[in-house]
Amino acid sequence: MTELTNTALNRTEQLGFIDLSARKRIESLLDSGSMRELLTPFDRLTSPWLEKQGIVPQFDDGVVIARGKLDDKPVVAAAIEGGFQGGSLGEVGGAKIAGILELAIEENRKGNPTAAVLMLETGGVRLQEANLGLAAIAEIQSAIVELRQYQPVIAVVTGPVGCFGGMSITAGLCSYLIITREGRLGLNGPQVIEQEAGVEEYDSRDRGLIWGLTGGIQRFATGLVDAFVDDDVSALATSVRDCLAAGVPTLHRSDDIASPLKRLQQFDTREQIDAQRARFTLTQGKTA
Amino acid sequence: MTAQSKPISKRGGHWFDGLTAGMVTQQAAVPSLRIADGEVAGHACRVLLVQPDPDSHFPRASRGEVGLLEGYGLAAAIDDAIKTDADNPQKRALIAIVDVPSQAYGRREEALGLHQALAAAVSAYARARLAGHPVISLLVGKAMSGAFLAHGYQANRIFALADSGVQVHAMGKAAAARVTLRTEEELDKLAADIPPMAYDLESYASLGLLEPLVEVESAESPSTNDLGKVRSVLVDALNDIQPGDTGLERRLNGVNRGASRLVREQLRTQWEA
Amino acid sequence: METLHFTRPARAAEIQPALVGYVGSGDLEVMIEPLQGSQTEIHIQTSSPGSEIRWRQVIEQIEARISLPAMRMDIHDFAATPGVIRLRIEQAIELASAVEASA
Numbered sequence: 138m139t140e141l142t143n144t145a146l147n148r149t150e151q152l153g154f155i156d157l158s159a160r161k162r163i164e165s166l167l168d169s170g171s172m173r174e175l176l177t178p179f180d181r182l183t184s185p186w187l188e189k190q191g192i193v194p195q196f197d198d199g200v201v202i203a204r205g206k207l208d209d210k211p212v213v214a215a216a217i218e219g220g221f222q223g224g225s226l227g228e229v230g231g232a233k234i235a236g237i238l239e240l241a242i243e244e245n246r247k248g249n250p251t252a253a254v255l256m257l258e259t260g261g262v263r264l265q266e267a268n269l270g271l272a273a274i275a276e277i278q279s280a281i282v283e284l285r286q287y288q289p290v291i292a293v294v295t296g297p298v299g300c301f302g303g304m305s306i307t308a309g310l311c312s313y314l315i316i317t318r319e320g321r322l323g324l325n326g327p328q329v330i331e332q333e334a335g336v337e338e339y340d341s342r343d344r345g346l347i348w349g350l351t352g353g354i355q356r357f358a359t360g361l362v363d364a365f366v367d368d369d370v371s372a373l374a375t376s377v378r379d380c381l382a383a384g385v386p387t388l389h390r391s392d393d394i395a396s397p398l399k400r401l402q403q404f405d406t407r408e409q410i411d412a413q414r415a416r417f418t419l420t421q422g423k424t425a
Numbered sequence: 426m427t428a429q430s431k432p433i434s435k436r437g438g439h440w441f442d443g444l445t446a447g448m449v450t451q452q453a454a455v456p457s458l459r460i461a462d463g464e465v466a467g468h469a470c471r472v473l474l475v476q477p478d479p480d481s482h483f484p485r486a487s488r489g490e491v492g493l494l495e496g497y498g499l500a501a502a503i504d505d506a507i508k509t510d511a512d513n514p515q516k517r518a519l520i521a522i523v524d525v526p527s528q529a530y531g532r533r534e535e536a537l538g539l540h541q542a543l544a545a546a547v548s549a550y551a552r553a554r555l556a557g558h559p560v561i562s563l564l565v566g567k568a569m570s571g572a573f574l575a576h577g578y579q580a581n582r583i584f585a586l587a588d589s590g591v592q593v594h595a596m597g598k599a600a601a602a603r604v605t606l607r608t609e610e611e612l613d614k615l616a617a618d619i620p621p622m623a624y625d626l627e628s629y630a631s632l633g634l635l636e637p638l639v640e641v642e643s644a645e646s647p648s649t650n651d652l653g654k655v656r657s658v659l660v661d662a663l664n665d666i667q668p669g670d671t672g673l674e675r676r677l678n679g680v681n682r683g684a685s686r687l688v689r690e691q692l693r694t695q696w697e698a
Numbered sequence: 699m700e701t702l703h704f705t706r707p708a709r710a711a712e713i714q715p716a717l718v719g720y721v722g723s724g725d726l727e728v729m730i731e732p733l734q735g736s737q738t739e740i741h742i743q744t745s746s747p748g749s750e751i752r753w754r755q756v757i758e759q760i761e762a763r764i765s766l767p768a769m770r771m772d773i774h775d776f777a778a779t780p781g782v783i784r785l786r787i788e789q790a791i792e793l794a795s796a797v798e799a800s801a
Binding site for chain 1: 676
């Protein structure tokens with residue numbers, strides 16, 4: 138009882154990030170008063186494709202982008218609203234993210250260091266805009282690979298949606314990846330795997346299995362993310378600033394190729410995998 | 426229909442064999458990957474193919490899917506080309522032959538970070554393009570979703586055979602119908618008005634992502650004429666790609682990409698304001 | 699999806715643009731922009747078909763409690779209940795009117 142009460146008390150002192158809207162998420166992480174949203178809802182750049190399908194659009198197409206500062210250094214920020222169409226990425230939302238990253242690249246080329254923070258709550262491509270969502274993701278990925286040559290690109294995955302589909306690949310391209318216990322990261326959603334591969338392969342109702350393999354704790358333990366923090370605004374704000382201060386990594390995670398390839402070539406697939414084996418396989422012989 | 430009952434495509438293998446005849450085969454890191462180095466009309470190039478490996482020890486990636494080994498294998502082959510040509514002003518071209526039905530769907534894949542394996546391939550292709558390697562994709566079969574992101578979508582130029590067996594999409598039709606709670610017939614009807622949802626290549630071309638379609642006699646197994654035609658298309662593209670042409674901007678010109686252009690125009694105006 | 703338009707008499711007032719809510723299941727976004735004159739224009743896109751009478755009732759209930767400022771109001775509704783709709787609209791009007799209080 139005492140323990141429970143203490144936890145509850147601590148919770149009230151924290152400001153949860155998971156319940157914030159995409160706009161508030163950006164505002165809460167950037168230096169106070171530094172956020173300047175671009176292409177706001179009042180610009181009315183809604184999806185040209187959803188209405189044709191009888192689906193109610195959202196004025197920002199589920200993506201908020203902004204310029205601002207972190208520790209007084211210029212950054213661009215983008216956040217996906219997980220509550221709108223499952224955080225799916227369509228043409229407009231995708232172009233907003235790609236576009237602001239492209240402008241950040243130009244600033245760096247001009248000699249104005251500009252980093253990026255991406256808050257990824259997304260199921261991936263919006264199927265109602267299928268090929269344009271996929272194309273936008275390819276362009277976002279290209280922009281990240283270019284931008285991270287100059288300045289860190291930092292991704293934050295806190296839930297409730299998690300980061301899936303093509304955008305999980307995008308997360309894998311970032312310089313730093315921050316996750317919380319409530320965050321999940323994986324290429325394919327559980328239902329799709331179950332449909333494609335069968336319930337024996339992946340039971341989408343088995344929450345223990347899914348969280349055990351793709352949840353924040355496991356992703357941190359397997360080294361697939363860089364930081365594990367509480368769902369708390371100030372903890373996340375500190376973590377993002379730490380990543381920015383660390384600068385461009387010597388070797389981006391996505392460019393560490395030989396070692397993971399060797400581990401996977403040697404991996405014994407005769408038995409099905411569990412969380413423990415995944416941790417062992419991905420971390421054996423690694424120095425922290 | 427489950428993935429296991431779909432026929433395995435041999436298209437990629439046939440086109441690779443034809444286009445790399447006379448080139449030097451390189452040892453790939455994994456059996457599902459084929460690599461050849463050679464020249465196309467004086468341009469040095471490396472040709473890359475992901476092909477089915479029925480004996481793959483990852484059972485969910487044995488039918489041409491892009492899985493863990495394929496992602497890192499591609500990355501290794503491309504990274505090797507980048508490093509080898511680092512001091513060479515003439516960067517070899519990378520030519521991706523694309524016939525990939527999907528990414529791998531499996532428990533091992535998710536647990537071991539398939540997204541990261543595909544990120545390795547995406548990164549390698551993008552780094553190569555940014556470093557000045559001309560990157561060209563040739564779509565001869567399916568180019569689906571995460572598999573296409575990892576193998577082909579970072580190219581300077583994307584070519585496709587004019588053939589109904591060539592398909593680009595974010596999700597197979599059956600799965601898309603289940604996820605969007607529609608029937609396949611409803612999807613087809615919607616796709617008639619919504620080009621980005623369509624499964625036919627002409628609709629895809631209207632998005633501006635493709636170079637002009639390449640007409641061939643046999644997409645399944647290329648004739649001598651077909652190979653000659655594709656070679657000349659590749660040569661034209663290699664001559665066309667200029668040293669500073671390292672971005673993807675040319676993809677924004679499609680008839681049905683007005684919103685992508687509008688967003689960037691307005692964003693730039695506000696950025697500079 | 700259904701598109702509805704309402705025009706209501708309103709008082710001239712200095713308001714600021716405001717946005718509340720989002721288009722998630724059971725919720726809606728309400729956007730307000732200033733409008734010259736003495737009318738309120740309400741533009742609604744809703745996922746619930748055949749809901750015109752219900753919307754009219756909600757608007758009348760709000761008018762009974764608040765004197766509407768002249769404005770353009772845009773609503774994107776994803777099957778919100780009348781209670782949630784009232785709440786969001788009143789939040790938006792309050793936010794839009796904050797300029798009056800601070801002026």
